[in-house]
Amino acid sequence: MTDQAVKSAPRLLVIGGGYSGQRFARALLDQGATVWLTRRNGIPETPDGEGLHWLSFDASQGLIPALPEQLSHVLVTIPPNGEGRDDALEHLLGDLRRQPLDWLGYLSTTGVYGNSGGDWVDEGSPTTATLPRSQARLRCEQAWLNSGLPVQSFRLPAIYGPGRCPFEQLRQGSARLTHKPGQVFCRIHVDDIVGALMHCIALPPNARPTVVNVSDDAPCPSSETLGFAAHLLNLKLPAYRRFADIAPELSPMALSFWEDNRRVSNRLLCQGLGYPLRYPSYREGFTASLREEQSRSNVA
Numbered sequence: 001m002t003d004q005a006v007k008s009a010p011r012l013l014v015i016g017g018g019y020s021g022q023r024f025a026r027a028l029l030d031q032g033a034t035v036w037l038t039r040r041n042g043i044p045e046t047p048d049g050e051g052l053h054w055l056s057f058d059a060s061q062g063l064i065p066a067l068p069e070q071l072s073h074v075l076v077t078i079p080p081n082g083e084g085r086d087d088a089l090e091h092l093l094g095d096l097r098r099q100p101l102d103w104l105g106y107l108s109t110t111g112v113y114g115n116s117g118g119d120w121v122d123e124g125s126p127t128t129a130t131l132p133r134s135q136a137r138l139r140c141e142q143a144w145l146n147s148g149l150p151v152q153s154f155r156l157p158a159i160y161g162p163g164r165c166p167f168e169q170l171r172q173g174s175a176r177l178t179h180k181p182g183q184v185f186c187r188i189h190v191d192d193i194v195g196a197l198m199h200c201i202a203l204p205p206n207a208r209p210t211v212v213n214v215s216d217d218a219p220c221p222s223s224e225t226l227g228f229a230a231h232l233l234n235l236k237l238p239a240y241r242r243f244a245d246i247a248p249e250l251s252p253m254a255l256s257f258w259e260d261n262r263r264v265s266n267r268l269l270c271q272g273l274g275y276p277l278r279y280p281s282y283r284e285g286f287t288a289s290l291r292e293e294q295s296r297s298n299v300a
């Protein structure tokens with residue numbers, strides 16, 4: 001992250017202070033920003049002086065916050081709701097339009113590309129999603145892009161990082177080693193999401209592409225990443241199972257993750273915009289995540 005990323009003490013609102021939202025919020029806080037985050041319920045008690053201000057936002061419960069004034073940056077991390085609509089767009093857009101925004105980042109998914117049969121996709125590829133949740137996501141993303149706000153949409157594959165690696169499943173013996181011929185998955189370390197967002201904020205507004213893929217350099221089968229995680233923990237891998245054999249046991253949601261097969265190009269982000277990935281593959285990313293998890297549990 002560069003000092004340039006945060007010019008004059010930004011005022012940031014994160015709509016959806018979950019895993020990625022909090023990581024981004026803390027990074028901007030460290031750079032001197034004033035930060036608000038929303039959550040649906042269970043507003044966390046943050047230690048005095050930590051500097052994170054929490055707001056309740058849950059349209060289904062009628063909880064619509066009055067937004068702080070003079071916001072310069074907004075990050076939207078909430079997915080489409082159960083009806084496929086975006087609660088932030090429906091309930092906060094009017095208030096957001098009154099703000100002097102420099103930038104609004106929207107976290108989308110690479111699911112909008114649909115199934116490319118394992119081929120590479122980039123930001124110019126057709127968005128041929130067939131899964132209902134990916135079609136809803138595409139509609140919400142397009143609505144944000146058409147909102148008249150200074151929106152950049154970041155299309156993300158599977159997000160991992162500390163607390164979101166397969167270490168616990170391996171320790172507990174619940175990890176599955178599944179092989180589906182030709183199937184790959186893409187992923188991104190949460191700190192590279194944060195880094196890519198900071199990198200884009202630091203660009204002049206007219207140099208910020210409206211859609212950017214944020215994916216690492218190493219699409220590969222999930223059996224490969226699980227093998228590396230087991231190696232790091234010095235644990236045995238579970239027995240290999242063929243996808244065709246376990247498919248009948250999977251929930252519709254779990255099955256849907258195996259439906260799309262694509263390799264997501266990061267050429268625009270890494271070559272076009274010059275963002276250097278901190279974790280080009282799961283190898284560096286899992287190693288750093290395990291180290292962070294271990295140092296947290298040593299402190300606790």
Ligand SMILES: NC(=O)c1ccc[n+]([C@@H]2O[C@H](COP(=O)([O-])OP(=O)(O)OC[C@H]3O[C@@H](n4cnc5c(N)ncnc54)[C@H](OP(=O)(O)O)[C@@H]3O)[C@@H](O)[C@H]2O)c1
Nearest residue numbers: 016017018019020039040041077078079109156157158159
């Ligand atoms: N996880 C992945 O592997 C992955 C992959 C690609 C894209 N994405 C997308 O990237 C974004 C960030 O992912 P993440 O894993 O960081 O998300 P996350 O940890 O699940 O956080 C999402 C946040 O949004 C809030 N939220 C969700 N639905 C809401 C609604 N209808 N109204 C108000 N608030 C709502 C949640 O509130 P609570 O804290 O109260 O629950 C939470 O704070 C999401 O849109 C996700 O779908 C995720």
